[in-house]
Amino acid sequence: MIKLIEKIEGEAKLNFNFKEGKIDFVDIEFMSTRNIENILKGKNAFDALVINPRVCGICGHAHLIATVQALESCYDNLKLSNKAKIIRELTLSFELIQNHFKWFYLTMLPLFGHKQQILKATYPSQLMGKAIALFGGQYPHTSYAVVGGVVCEITEMDIIKLQLYIAQTVKFVEDNLVKTESENFLTCKDADALLDYEGDLPDILRQIKKDGFLEHGKSYDRFISFGQNSYFKKGKSLKTKVIHNISVLHVKESEMPSSFAKNVSFKDKYYEVGPLARAMVNKTPLVTDAHKKYGDSIFSRILARVCEISQLLQHSKKLIKDLDLSEESYIEPSIDISKLSSSGYSAVEAARGTLIHKVEIENGMIKNYEIITPTQWNLSGGTKEKQGVSQKAMVGLSDVKTAELVFKSFDVCSVCTTQ
Amino acid sequence: MKKKMRVLWLSAIACNGNTHSFLNYPYIEQFLDDFEFIYHPVIDSHYTLEDIVSKKIPCDVLLIEGAISKEFKRVDVSVVDIIEKYSKIVQKIVTVGTCATFGGIFRESGYEETSGMHFDQDKPSQKFQDLIDKTISVSGCPVHPEVLVNTLYAIKKEAILKLDNFLRPKEFYAYTIHNGCTRNEYFEYKVDNHRFGELEGCMFYDHGCQAPFTHGSCNKVLWNEVNSKTRAGLSCMGCTEPTFPKQNLFSTKKNMAIPENLPVGVGKRVYLTLAGISKAFKIDRLEKKLFDD
Secondary structure (H helix, E strand, C coil): CCCCCCCCCCCEEEEEEEECCEEEEEEEEEEECCCHHHHHHHHHHHHHHHHHHCCCCCCCCHHHHHHHHHHHHHHHHCCHHHHHHHHHHHHHHHHHHHHHHHHHHHHHCCCCCCCCCHHHHHHHHHHHHHHHHHHHCCCCCCCCCCCEEECCCCCCCHHHHHHHHHHHHHHHHHHCCCCCHHHHHHHCHHHHHHHHHHHHHHHHHHHHHHHCCCCCCEEEEEEECCCCCCCCCCCEECCCEECCCCHHHEEEEEECCCCCCCCEEEECCCCCCCCHHHHHHCCCHHHHHHHHHCCHHHHHHHHHHHHHHHHHHHHHHHHHHHHCCCHHHHHHCCHHHHHHHEEEEEEEEEEEEEEEEEEEEEEEEEEEEEEEEEHHHHCCCCCCCCCHHHHHHCCCCHHHHHHHHHHHHHHCCCCCCCC | CCCCCCEEECCCEECCCHHHHHCCCHHHHHHHHHHHECCCCCCCCCCHHHHHHHCCCCCCEEECCCCCCCEEEEEEEHHHHHHHHCCCCCCCCEEEEHHHHCCCHHHHHHCCCCCCEEEEEECCCCCHHHHHHEEECCCCCCCHHHHHHHHHHHHCCCCCEEECCCEEEEEHHHCEEECCCCHHHHHCCCCCCCCCCCCCCCCCCCCCCCCHHEEEECCCCCCCCCCHHHHHCCCCCCCCCCCCCCCCCCCCCCCCCCCCCCCCCCCHHHHHHHHHHHHHHCHHHHCCCCCCC
16 A cells, blocks of 8 residues: 655555565655755866755755865865854754754654644754854754854854744743753653653653653664764764764665655665764763663664754853864865866754765866765665664564654655655 | 644755755744645654555645656656656645756756756646646745745645746746845946955846846845845845746856846846946945945
8 A cells, every 4th residue: 555655745555465464665755856966967066055054944954064164175275263163063953953842842743643843843842943043044944054154153142042942942842842950850760760750751751661662663773873973973883883983985875666755775784873873872871771771773763863852962062162263163165176187975863864975076166076964874764674764663563653653753845855 | 623724845866955944934833734744854754655655645735846757766766757646636736946946056966857847948848748737836946935935825725826937926026136135236337346255246247146037036025034135245146037046147148248148128238228327437436335424
């Protein structure tokens, strides 16, 4: 039976094959493509900073940061101030946070039979949008990160405003998501103890337990994360063993006949990316405890994503303290882009997981551009013999409605199909 | 219960940027009291997309996001067919964002004959000729949430909106992005030494700022209620215009040291004369850092 999955930034078609009342195989088809990679060819390299955020309306900022880092990797000895690095990291974190709120309140809650809570999604994500706009001028679709730094200068007053947006968002979390001081949530190491709290997150987690959904959504139990920064570590996690020494060079894309989204594998194996993967690689105690108890199920996946909201808010407060306003926001590159022929790549963590950009430049013009999105890692379809991450997670379920929940627990973004 | 206006939000070849920009509208609670989405890309609706394409659901306003091509389908139905079906029953059609209005970034997405609804860049398109009187365009990449929402309220109120040649409400698009920019003085007095990463300076001379010849209200109705790209120090990329995206966006195209594109309605000779005079001001305050020791 074929089911159209909607309200996922575009749509996908899932073709379910049942065997003895259980899902045996799911064919995933993304039905359209936006061809951004082709649009970029032959354009001035800096224009990618304007075009690429428009890959995606919800994670466009991650595409901007990936673009600027890929371009910068083409230079030798490019200078970047610590201040610019921190500002970029802050705005990227804010985008992740707004995305997590929207996913939890707009996508996940209705799948558990609750009414969609639009204002609980928009209120905190608007605050995070303001925080990005403070530096970038607007959200979505700013291009404020340029080769050599950021275009903005910030003042003490900006910092004060920023701290207020963050404090107000923290307050929202404490009043709604997990009703306790964030400190308690952040230091909680026991996934079951979290269930004793009130709040929208514990409500959903309790419901997963009560409804017997704890086994749902398990896949390969293999995780990977490439987008290193001051908070996220690079690495892969197999069950609980973490290896940090991994290279993007082993990431491969391959075409699938039925779908516009190419498959992505690391050393010929499929890995899950996203907040759960990041928490496993980072060894976040609360998430690894959930994983120990409930594996790579929807329980752990949802917990990891919501947990990241508080972690990133706390980390952002720390980053702001590290800002030295006397540093330069922008340092002009010593070589003009029109004289540059080179290639490079970047990996950043977008809300849904690792995003990789690869670029080839000839005399400042784009010769080739490749984008590997988180949706390709988690949701592109494999064959029955070698299933993709989300495909495997749906096998064995007995109904399509639960399968949709599992599929969406990875969070799908089909507008990101860039090829 | 008062009657809500029924709105269909249809995405064509889009990044969903307008969808998320709309979610930044500050008074969304009130908006949802006055309007009902019969379908929206992320907000729950009474009908599924399958209902929308297979039936004809009663609807008052059709919103189109994304570039349009007959080849692009939603649930196996061409977006052109969906548009034609609903355009017959709605009071108004709104093309939301630059892709739906002019083709925008996704005009180059490789689908057959991709363009905006009534315009292929600045050229009028014949495709939906009979619907032109029903259409209002709110361009921008993305659209500003206030521009979209207030236009919808104007439709609800049946207010008469004056539109420009691209069907955009003059209320928002008669201004240029330059209006209200905090860097205006550097432009007026021709202080042309802008560097990125500074509060001072104007991006018009060297860094490709298109604000003086781009229509919109970005510096009048601020983004996310706090800022604008040009205030932050990023050039206006001209995203509300049919020509978006131009090439080489971070540098100003010049002929004999004079910017090729001048402010709307300004002649080259007059510009040169005035620029020469303005430069003579040599205003110390604008040559120095804004927050001077």
